Amino acid sequence: MELVTFLIDFILHVDQHLAAFVQQYGAWVYALLFAIVFVETGLVVMPFLPGDSLLFVVGAMCGAGHMDLSLSIGLLLAAAIAGDQLNYSIGRYFGPKVFRWEQSRFFNKAAFNQAHAFYERHGGITIILARFMPFIRTFAPFVAGVAEMNRARFTLYNVIGAVLWVVGITVAGYLFGNLPLVQDNLSKIIWGLILIPGLIAIFGAWKTRRSAPVA
Numbered sequence: 403m404e405l406v407t408f409l410i411d412f413i414l415h416v417d418q419h420l421a422a423f424v425q426q427y428g429a430w431v432y433a434l435l436f437a438i439v440f441v442e443t444g445l446v447v448m449p450f451l452p453g454d455s456l457l458f459v460v461g462a463m464c465g466a467g468h469m470d471l472s473l474s475i476g477l478l479l480a481a482a483i484a485g486d487q488l489n490y491s492i493g494r495y496f497g498p499k500v501f502r503w504e505q506s507r508f509f510n511k512a513a514f515n516q517a518h519a520f521y522e523r524h525g526g527i528t529i530i531l532a533r534f535m536p537f538i539r540t541f542a543p544f545v546a547g548v549a550e551m552n553r554a555r556f557t558l559y560n561v562i563g564a565v566l567w568v569v570g571i572t573v574a575g576y577l578f579g580n581l582p583l584v585q586d587n588l589s590k591i592i593w594g595l596i597l598i599p600g601l602i603a604i605f606g607a608w609k610t611r612r613s614a615p616v617a
Contacts, residue, residue: 461575
């Protein structure tokens with residue numbers, strides 16, 4: 403329970419936690435960022451880690467001079483690409499078995515089915531779009547592996563999506579994250595980065611389910 407409480411607090415106050423980490427551990431913050439993004443994108447059982455809000459806050463911290471922008475983007479890109487590649491490989495290896503798994507505390511089959519339906523409907527472009535959607539971002543590369551998507555094609559979409567996601571949101575934080583209006587409403591922006599893409603993903607899954615033929 404304490405771990406869950408800490409994770410929720412970290413997600414909602416990622417700016418405060420990162421600032422404290424930088425003050426206490428300095429350059430080790432880059433290793434922490436790499437680990438968070440790699441685990442969120444690379445392990446299908448860890449979809450709840452912060453993504454969009456983390457990138458935005460990192461950009462803001464770079465804009466304030468606390469971190470290096472080029473190094474941050476480079477490491478976050480490497481983590482995002484490597485994470486998706488790992489997730490794809492796991493799905494490709496365990497794909498034949500995954501459909502026999504039941505709902506458990508370690509694997510949310512309902513969420514998996516929604517991601518699978520979303521992927522089947524929209525094809526490879528989902529790998530790019532999923533970067534901006536919490537939970538779907540974690541499941542999409544896994545589903546691509548299960549569906550035995552061509553690895554070269556997957557890698558292309560993986561790299562494109564990672565560049566758009568990491569560079570786009572981090573640079574947005576760098577340019578706008580330290581404006582007084584943004585700083586005063588940062589908690590609301592973090593909530594927006596969590597809820598708005600999530601609602602879009604839920605709506606897309608609901609629409610896909612409604613349009614699916616009845617067995």
